[in-house]
Amino acid sequence: MSVAESLLQTVAGLFPGTSKVAEDSIAEIEDEIDSRLHRIPTHLNAYGYDAFGFNPDAARRALVITALLYRYWFRVETHGIDRLPQGRMLLIANHAGQIAIDAGMIGTAMVLEAEPPRIIRGMGEYWLPTVPWLNIAMVRTGSVVGTRKNCVDLLETDECVIAFPEGVRGMNKLIWERYQLQEFGYGFMRLALETHSPIVPIAVVGSEEQAPAIANLRGLGRLLGMPAFPVTLTWPWLGPLGLIPLPVKYHIHFGEPIRFEGNPNDEDEVIAEKVEQVKERIAVMLADGLAARRSLFW
Amino acid sequence: MARGSIDAPGRRATRGPAARDATAVDSSAGSLRAGARPGEKILITGIAGGQGQLIARRLARTYVLTGVDRSPWEDHPPEISVHVLDLRKRKMEDIFRTERPDAVVHHALIRHFRVEPRVRHEVNVLGTKLLLEYCVAHGVKRVVVLSSSYVYGALPDNPYYVDEEYPLNVSRTYPEIRDLAEVDTLCSTFLWRHPEIATTILRPVSILGPHVSSSMAQYLRTRFVPTIMGFDPMMQFIHEEDVAEAVAVALQSGTHGIFNVVGPGAVPLSVAIEQTGGTAVPIPEPVARLVFGQLFNLGFYHVPPGAFDFVKYPCTLDGRRFRTATGFAPQHSLEDTFASVRR
Numbered sequence: 001m002s003v004a005e006s007l008l009q010t011v012a013g014l015f016p017g018t019s020k021v022a023e024d025s026i027a028e029i030e031d032e033i034d035s036r037l038h039r040i041p042t043h044l045n046a047y048g049y050d051a052f053g054f055n056p057d058a059a060r061r062a063l064v065i066t067a068l069l070y071r072y073w074f075r076v077e078t079h080g081i082d083r084l085p086q087g088r089m090l091l092i093a094n095h096a097g098q099i100a101i102d103a104g105m106i107g108t109a110m111v112l113e114a115e116p117p118r119i120i121r122g123m124g125e126y127w128l129p130t131v132p133w134l135n136i137a138m139v140r141t142g143s144v145v146g147t148r149k150n151c152v153d154l155l156e157t158d159e160c161v162i163a164f165p166e167g168v169r170g171m172n173k174l175i176w177e178r179y180q181l182q183e184f185g186y187g188f189m190r191l192a193l194e195t196h197s198p199i200v201p202i203a204v205v206g207s208e209e210q211a212p213a214i215a216n217l218r219g220l221g222r223l224l225g226m227p228a229f230p231v232t233l234t235w236p237w238l239g240p241l242g243l244i245p246l247p248v249k250y251h252i253h254f255g256e257p258i259r260f261e262g263n264p265n266d267e268d269e270v271i272a273e274k275v276e277q278v279k280e281r282i283a284v285m286l287a288d289g290l291a292a293r294r295s296l297f298w
Numbered sequence: 299m300a301r302g303s304i305d306a307p308g309r310r311a312t313r314g315p316a317a318r319d320a321t322a323v324d325s326s327a328g329s330l331r332a333g334a335r336p337g338e339k340i341l342i343t344g345i346a347g348g349q350g351q352l353i354a355r356r357l358a359r360t361y362v363l364t365g366v367d368r369s370p371w372e373d374h375p376p377e378i379s380v381h382v383l384d385l386r387k388r389k390m391e392d393i394f395r396t397e398r399p400d401a402v403v404h405h406a407l408i409r410h411f412r413v414e415p416r417v418r419h420e421v422n423v424l425g426t427k428l429l430l431e432y433c434v435a436h437g438v439k440r441v442v443v444l445s446s447s448y449v450y451g452a453l454p455d456n457p458y459y460v461d462e463e464y465p466l467n468v469s470r471t472y473p474e475i476r477d478l479a480e481v482d483t484l485c486s487t488f489l490w491r492h493p494e495i496a497t498t499i500l501r502p503v504s505i506l507g508p509h510v511s512s513s514m515a516q517y518l519r520t521r522f523v524p525t526i527m528g529f530d531p532m533m534q535f536i537h538e539e540d541v542a543e544a545v546a547v548a549l550q551s552g553t554h555g556i557f558n559v560v561g562p563g564a565v566p567l568s569v570a571i572e573q574t575g576g577t578a579v580p581i582p583e584p585v586a587r588l589v590f591g592q593l594f595n596l597g598f599y600h601v602p603p604g605a606f607d608f609v610k611y612p613c614t615l616d617g618r619r620f621r622t623a624t625g626f627a628p629q630h631s632l633e634d635t636f637a638s639v640r641r
Binding site: 149 | 457569
C-alpha cells in the first residue's frame with residue numbers, strides 16, 4: 001500500500017462511507033499516472049533508470065500524492081498547455097508560497113495533461129544531495145543538483161528543465177508583495193542560448209496566496225541554517241499543521257514558447273534585456289490570470 | 299559536440315571515419331595523430347596484474363610486447379618478454395636502451411592500501427616521473443597512461459557527467475589517494491611539455507571483471523555490502539575487457555589528450571549490489587565512520603573512510619570525447635559486466 005493510500009484511508013476512516021470512494025479514486029489516479037508515464041519520451045536503461053537517476057516507479061509513488069493535491073486540494077486548471085513545444089524546453093515560472101508546491105503542481109500538470117507527458121527536471125540547491133533520503137527522492141523523481149553542466153546535458157538530451165529565476169527571493173515574498181515579480185537571475189537565459197532551447201513562460205495564479213507570510217525572520221533562519229524563516233497566519237503558531245497550505249485554486253497559464261538567439265557569453269546588459277522580455281511576458285500573463293479569476297478559492 | 303547523447307545505451311554516437319573528422323580540435327580536447335602501426339614495440343608497465351595481463355593479451359595480437367612488473371607473471375605467453383623490476387630501479391632505463399619501445403602503456407600504479415602510504419606514494423609518483431623521463435630520453439613516440447575516474451572525487455555538487463576539464467578534487471575529501479591525482483597531473487603536464495610525443499591519459503570508470511581486483515570490484519564481491527544509510531548514488535561500471543580494448547583503440551587511433559572512458563551506462567549503487575548477488579547493509583554514516591575508521595586504523599580493513607564518499611555521492615563521467623574521437627563503444631552490456639563478478 002502506498003503512503004498516499006494509507007494517508008487517504010486514515011482520513012476517509014474519519015468519515016464513514018467515504019472509504020470506498022477514496023479507494024476507487026486512488027486506483028483510478030494510479031492507472032492514469034501509469035499509462036501516462038509509459039509515454040514519456042525519456043530514455044531508460046535496462047534497469048529502469050535514465051542517465052540522471054530518474055526512475056518511473058519512484059516517480060509514480062510521488063505523483064499519486066501530488067495528483068491528489070492537484071485534483072482535490074488545489075483543483076488545478078491549466079490554460080494553454082497545448083502550446084508546449086516538442087523536445088527540449090526550459091520552463092520559466094513565478095515562484096511563491098513558502099514551500100515549492102508550485103513546482104510540484106507544474107510537474108503534475110506536465111505528466112497528467114501535456115502531450116506527450118513530460119517529466120520536469122528541477123535544478124536542486126547544492127545542499128540537497130547531502131541530506132539522507134531526500135537526495136534519493138530528488139534524483140529518482142527527475143531532479144538534479146543545479147549545476148550548469150547538468151542543465152546543459154539535460155537540455156541536450158531533449159529534456160524539459162524547469163527554473164524559477166526569482167529563486168528564494170520569490171519563494172519567501174510577503175503577502176502584500178504577491179504577484180510582484182522579484183529580480184530575475186540571468187543564468188537560465190545563458191543556458192537557453194547555449195543549448196538553443198525554447199523558453200516557455202509560465203504564470204502560476206493561486207500559489208502566491210497559499211501561505212500568506214507576514215514576516216520573514218532572516219536572522220532566525222540563518223541561525224537554523226535555513227535560507228529564510230517565514231511567519232504566516234498559521235506557521236509557526238500551529239506547529240507542523242501550520243505548514244498545510246490554504247486550499248486556494250491554482251491556475252497554471254502556459255505562454256507561447258519564446259525562442260532567443262545570441263551569444264550565451266554576452267555581457268550582462270545584453271542578457272538582461274532578453275531576461276526582461278521573459279519577465280514582462282510572465283507579468284502580463286499574471287495580470288491577465290488575476291483579472292480572469294473569479295475568486296481565491298474556486 | 300555530440301548532441302542528445304550522454305551515455306544512454308542505444309544512443310551511441312556514430313562510429314567510423316565520419317565521427318573522426320569531427321575532432322579537429324586542440325590537443326587538450328583530445329586530438330588524433332598517426333596511430334600505432336602493427337608490429338610496433340610496446341612496453342607495458344604493471345603487466346602481471348589482472349588488468350595488465352588483459353591489456354597484454356589484447357595488444358599481443360597486433361604489436362611486439364615487453365612488460366615490467368614488481369611481481370612475476372608465471373605463465374606469460376612466450377612471445378612477450380617480462381622483466382620483474384621496480385620502476386624506481388636504475389635497471390629500468392636499461393630496458394629502454396635494449397628494448398627500444400615505440401610506445402609505453404603505463405599501468406603500474408598501486409591502487410590498494412595494503413602497503414605503507416609512503417611506499418605507495420613513491421612507487422606511483424616517483425615511478426611515473428622516472429618513466430616519463432625515460433620516454434623522452436629514448437625517443438618513445440606514444441604514451442598511454444591508465445589513470446582513473448576517482449581523481450575527480452565524489453562530491454555532493456558533482457554534475458552527472460563530469461568532463462575532462464573538471465578539476466581533480468579527490469584530495470579534498472579522500473587524501474589517501476591524492477597520489478593518483480598527482481600522477482594524473484604529472485602526466486597532463488608531460489602532455490603539454492612534450493607535444494612531440496602522443497600522450498593519452500585514460501580515466502576509466504569503476505572496472506569490474508573476473509580478473510581485476512579493483513577496490514570497487516572487491517567491495518561489490520562481499521556477501522553483505524555496507525552502504526551509507528539514506529544514500530544511493532548513480533554509478534558507472536566498465537568491463538575489464540573493454541578497458542583493454544580502450545587502450546588498444548587509443549594506440550591505434552593515435553590519440554593525444556585526456557579522455558574519460560565510460561562503460562554502458564549508470565545505475566544506482568543498490569542495483570549494482572543486487573545485480574552482483576550481494577545484500578546491501580545500510581549503516582548510519584556516523585556509525586560507519588567510527589567502526590570502519592577504527593578498523594582501518596588498526597589495520598583490519600584496507601579501505602580508508604574517505605572512500606565512503608564514493609558510495610554517497612556520484613562520480614559519473616561524460617564519455618563523449620573518447621567516443622567521438624575514436625568511435626570507441628563498450629562491447630559488454632551492464633548485464634554482462636555485473637554477471638562477470640556475480641558471486
